[in-house]
Amino acid sequence: MTQARTVRAAAVQIAPDLETPTGTLDRVCNAIDEAARQGAELVVFPETFVPYYPYFSFVLPPCQQGAPHLQLHERAVVVPGPVTQAVAERARARGVVVVLGVNERDHGSLYNTQLIFDADGALKLKRRKITPTYHERMVWGQGDAQGLRVVDTAVGRVGALACWEHYNPLARYALMTEHEEIHCAQFPGSLVGPIFADQMGVTIRHHALESGCFVVNATGWLTDAQIESVTPDVSLQRALRGGCHTAIVSPEGKYLAEPLTEGEGMVIADLDLALVTKRKRMMDSVGHYARPELLSLAINRRPAQTHFEMPGADPAPAATAAATAPDTPFSQE
Numbered sequence: 329m330t331q332a333r334t335v336r337a338a339a340v341q342i343a344p345d346l347e348t349p350t351g352t353l354d355r356v357c358n359a360i361d362e363a364a365r366q367g368a369e370l371v372v373f374p375e376t377f378v379p380y381y382p383y384f385s386f387v388l389p390p391c392q393q394g395a396p397h398l399q400l401h402e403r404a405v406v407v408p409g410p411v412t413q414a415v416a417e418r419a420r421a422r423g424v425v426v427v428l429g430v431n432e433r434d435h436g437s438l439y440n441t442q443l444i445f446d447a448d449g450a451l452k453l454k455r456r457k458i459t460p461t462y463h464e465r466m467v468w469g470q471g472d473a474q475g476l477r478v479v480d481t482a483v484g485r486v487g488a489l490a491c492w493e494h495y496n497p498l499a500r501y502a503l504m505t506e507h508e509e510i511h512c513a514q515f516p517g518s519l520v521g522p523i524f525a526d527q528m529g530v531t532i533r534h535h536a537l538e539s540g541c542f543v544v545n546a547t548g549w550l551t552d553a554q555i556e557s558v559t560p561d562v563s564l565q566r567a568l569r570g571g572c573h574t575a576i577v578s579p580e581g582k583y584l585a586e587p588l589t590e591g592e593g594m595v596i597a598d599l600d601l602a603l604v605t606k607r608k609r610m611m612d613s614v615g616h617y618a619r620p621e622l623l624s625l626a627i628n629r630r631p632a633q634t635h636f637e638m639p640g641a642d643p644a645p646a647a648t649a650a651a652t653a654p655d656t657p658f659s660q661e
Contacts, residue, residue: 333602335483335510338368339546339595341517341574341588344380346554349403352379353411356428357418359594364422366596369447370483374548375429375490375514376440378411379403381548382431385463386519387564393466400467404433405441407454412443420449425481427488427512427544432456437469440490442514447482457490458499472632478506484601487541488512494531501625504539505614509604511535517547517572518555524571525589536577540607542599543577549592579607 340359345351356373363371375381384396405411411430419426425447432441432454440457455475460468476499478487487508493499494513503511513532515524528545536543550558555568575587576597584597611617 333484335369335599335601336367337370337372337483337510337542337544337576337597337599338363338366339372339544339574339576339588341374341547341549341572341594342592343549343551343554344377346380346557349379352377353414356415360415360418360422360424360426363594363596364424366594368424368596370425370427370486370510370512370544372427372512372514372544372546373429374546375516376431377428377514377548378405378430380431381516381519382464382467383516383518383550383558383568385467387559387561387567390466397467400431401433401438403431404438405430406434407432407441407443408451412445412451415443416445416449416451419445419447423447423482425483425486427486427514429490429514431468434469438467439471440464440468441471442475442488442490442512444479444481444486444488444512452479452481452486453477453488455488458493458496461492470632473502473627473629474631476502476627476629478503478508484509486510486512488514491515494535498625500535500539501614502627505625507614508539508541509601510599511539511541511543513543513545515545515547515571515573517574518550518568519571520567521570525573528571528573529575529587532573532575533577533581536579537581537607538613540579540604540612542579542601542604543575545573545575545577547572547574579603 360371382400426445428443430441432439442455444453446452456471458471478485485508487503532543532545555565572589573587574595576584576595578584585595588595
């Protein structure tokens with residue numbers, strides 16, 4: 329049973345630095361400091377915020393994406409590496425849990441990756457977006473279910489999904505089976521237009537109700553100057569506005585503060601975790617309201633990786649793990 333306790337959460341909506349290699353990381357660290365000064369114990373940033381979301385891929389044709397794509401490669405985050413070390417140190421110094429979206433570089437590939445740092449600085453989770461959406465497939469590789477997990481942190485059991493992964497009910501259900509108390513959602517913001525924000529509001533409130541958890545959602549923001557730097561075409565610039573809906577929702581589907589849809593700022597709210605039990609007492613989707621003998625979920629947690637073995641040589645440890653890891657069926661671990 330969830331013990332009654334309160335967690336102060338901050339959902340951050342700020343602009344990345346599109347100009348300098350380390351500017352966005354500096355903004356992340358400053359935002360952690362500011363959130364901590366306001367008493368936040370959990371700080372959530374937007375999707376692939378470091379170094380920035382690949383907005384160029386939404387408005388430029390493939391033949392014009394070479395230079396910005398290569399720049400993103402150069403500035404992308406290696407995990408672990410200097411960026412994760414800096415964020416871990418700041419999380420530990422401020423005693424806060426940090427959920428950060430990054431463009432992860434793994435040799436020649438980029439991935440949409442979510443990182444969860446505990447309040448002691450430990451990196452508790454690294455997961456990759458399962459399927460990049462639409463234009464994103466020109467930028468990122470596909471993730472796997474190895475990181476489709478909920479982790480214990482100083483603020484409770486925390487899970488995370490990125491953007492339209494929230495439209496994959498089985499991905500959401502996988503986290504629900506691990507009894508997440510706080511779900512951290514990340515979207516790019518400054519994309520598509522107001523309809524994106526409207527849909528986002530429906531999506532995060534539905535997950536809060538269905539999962540019986542809090543949802544802390546962070547979206548990014550682009551200034552007019554940044555939009556113009558992505559594309560000088562005025563007709564295309566409209567596609568890089570709207571779509572911001574930074575918000576915090578209770579397990580009862582209620583907004584705990586006014587959503588932030590314009591400009592930079594933070595949405596801060598206190599999460600009374602007793603509401604998790606209050607909601608699940610009536611409707612626990614993976615407990616008394618489930619019918620596992622009728623409906624169940626199978627998860628393949630084998631890591632998606634390539635490897636090469638010399639004839640007669642012992643396989644590498646990672647390759648062995650990938651080859652022997654069993655398919656994980658639905659369970660309430």
